[in-house]
Amino acid sequence: MxxxxxxxxxxxxxSLTMLVLAATLKNKTFLILGSVFMASSVVNAVLGMSLS
Incomplete structure (x- = not known):
């Protein structure tokens, strides 16, 4: 790994925590943060799979 x-x-x-908070609190800040963390985790996962 x-x-x-x-x-x-x-x-x-x-990111999942932020997206749940965005859904429950109806706060756009958590939606943006959750989306950024989700994109970052996908990029890191793809890089991790391609390097191993």
């Missing part, structure tokens, strides 16, 4: 794959796991958890 590369470093990118290890970093992708907590980013995915953080």
């Amino acid at each position: 590369s470093t990118f794959s290890i970093i992708a796991i907590p980013f995915m958890c953080a």
Whole structure:
């Protein structure tokens, strides 16, 4: 498991938490943060899979 794959796991958890907060609190800030963390975790996961 590369470093990118290890970093992708907590980013995915953080993004899901932010998206749940965005849905429950109707706050656009959490939606933007969740989307950014989700994109970052996908990029890290793809890099981790391509390097291993």
